Structure formats: C-alpha cells, structure tokens
Amino acid sequence: QVQLVESGGGSVQPGGSLRLTCVGSGRMLDYYAVGWFRQAPGKEREGVSGIGTGVNLPYYHRSVEGRFTISRDKEKNSIYLQMNSLKPDDTAVYFCAARRDPYQTAANLGLINPELFDTWGQGTLVTVSS
16 A cells, blocks of 8 residues: 655744655555645644545645645655645644545545545644744
8 A cells, every 4th residue: 555754844933834745655646635634732633635636626724725735746656735824723743645536536625534534644743833
C-alpha cells in the first residue's frame, strides 16, 4: 500500500507562511484522492483540504479557504499545502492522507472527511505564535 511522508512543518509568527510537502511511495497516488488534515492537542482531527483524481478540483475547509492552497504533482507523486496568513488557531499536527479513488468520484466534502481516508503520514507539527 502507498506510504506517505510529510515535511515542512515548523514554528512561525502570525501572518507567516509555510509550505508542507507529502511524498508518496512509487506511483500509487495516481488513482488516489489525497488531502491534508490537522489535529490540535485535545481536539478531534479535522479536514483542511483535499483534491481528487478526476478534474482535480480542490476543496477547502472554510477556516482556511483563501489562505491555504493544495496542489499535487503526479509525476513526483507529491502533495503540497501552501499555508499563508497563518493564525494561532492553525497550530496543529498536520497529516497528509490518501484513499483509493479508482472511479474518480471523490469530491467536495468527501475530500476532507477523515473517516474516508485509510492511509496516513506520520504528521508534521505547525506552531503559530508570537
């Protein structure tokens, strides 16, 4: 099964930017929907953004829309999350995740529902504070 490894987390001040990268093994992401999720201490894991395998329209949680941008490079088997205008509430461990989408039907809320994803990276910590 595909394996995912995240990188790019760190500590920044409010208003700063970070770019997260997730690299998958082999070419197994070709038929997978992928997404970014986050979990703050003591809170439930929530979806941040996801992108499917069909027309590849991204979907964003309303809390990050306009600030974060998800993208994928199938040739590099990589997923990216550009995070701008970071806020303290963005502090969390960020995970990339994937699920099989052979019929290219994953879209909208299905791209940020953690219950639908079964392959996860180890997480990378993002801390936003003054």
